[in-house]
């Protein structure tokens with residue numbers, strides 16, 4: 001298996017050289033570009049496994065490049081490197097599709113670990129501080145089972161609501177298996193346009209279709225020897241399901257437009273946030289594939305059903321994100337802890353993760369208060385829920401933000417909050433993005449209410465495919481919107 005290839009995008013020559021050398025020493029293959037524009041040229045020349053890009057570059061910024069990469073190369077992971085003062089932007093970028101971010105300056109090992117976590121090339125294991133949190137008896141039982149499951153080579157189907165931790169569990173299984181030194185390759189079947197998913201999974205030969213300028217191995221080939229995670233498998237169309245079934249039965253793959261068969265030794269894990277048995281009954285998912293994938297089914301309960309996990313997870317995420325944002329000594333105040341325990345968590349751990357990141361941007365002093373978490377806002381507060389706004393990052397000991405800042409950036413536009421005074425945008429495009437997203441979400445909710453929850457009809461009304469609607473609804477759940485509650489309200 002070829003070593004993963006990383007594209008470094010950095011305009012500063014010395015820093016670029018340092019990044020390239022660091023990754024080469026860690027046995028990655030590296031290509032480089034001095035600007036966003038050059039990076040796109042480089043990508044057109046041939047595929048890479050991951051892009052690591054600076055944010056602040058003359059011309060095309062890292063954010064602009066991210067938007068292009070998401071459009072042209074869906075599924076290609078991209079990590080941003082940001083300066084301390086722009087952390088809130090980087091956090092927002094994570095919510096629009098960046099896989100991770102690093103804050104300058106960082107130790108070489110931090111870069112290697114962050115890249116390794118995504119492309120899984122080296123033998124370095126994740127540090128124990130990154131081990132999953134499991135304090136509630138329900139979660140403890142699940143991880144005990146996962147350890148046993150890891151020892152076998154069976155296919156595992158992990159089900160659970162969006163954001164419960166299905167990918168975390170899948171990585172845990174891989175890391176505790178005999179394949180842990182081999183690649184772990186994850187692919188989100190819902191995030192890739194239908195017409196590209198086959199080529200991304202199975203690879204393609206040069207000239208297989210318009211724009212196929214070079215032969216590219218698929219995710220199955222990249223995972224050879226290791227584990228592949230087929231995330232949100234329910235979103236795969238029936239035609240591709242048949243091809244996947246054949247690959248699983250025959251343990252070999254043929255690239256699109258190719259004739260050669262390539263033998264595979266890949267363990268397959270899959271996740272779903274739907275009831276796949278229902279999908280089978282409705283004829284949306286092949287029964288034979290369902291049984292082949294569900295050899296060992298595992299289920300993550302929603303976060304609200306495992307309350308003993310909430311605070312340990314919050315503390316864990318606080319440590320993790322503080323480290324990343326180079327903050328120290330930030331703790332959760334008593335009212336924040338209470339608010340975390342009382343919340344319903346429709347978006348599960350991902351919502352908690354977002355709330356903690358948001359609070360780390362908004363808090364004043366060393367203690368996070370309940371209002372910094374911006375919980376309980378529903379659809380009316382989407383501005384703050386949708387993305388961490390481009391407010392200056394407040395650090396313990398640094399100048400406090402205005403007293404009303406949290407309320408304003410959380411989306412509370414009530415009369416008491418002088419929004420204009422504090423929301424004078426540091427970056428107008430970011431607040432425009434928030435506003436557009438808030439409106440989009442509101443239109444989707446209104447249409448679904450009018451159509452009494454019938455998604456196909458709503459998608460038709462909205463002029464988008466049912467698949468795109470599903471993707472947007474999943475995104476809304478991740479932002480903490482309780483769709484059931486929203487849809488239960490009368491128009």
Ligand SMILES: Nc1ncnc2c1ncn2[C@@H]1O[C@H](COP(=O)(O)OP(=O)(O)OP(=O)(O)O)[C@@H](O)[C@H]1O
Nearest residue numbers: 132133161162163164165166167168273349350353
């Ligand atoms: N037990 C856990 N310990 C630590 N972090 C966790 C745990 N569970 C979830 N997380 C964090 O919560 C976020 C969501 O987790 P993950 O991506 O695994 O959820 P998911 O169920 O796969 O989501 P989706 O259905 O949207 O794909 C991630 O940032 C992850 O690191």
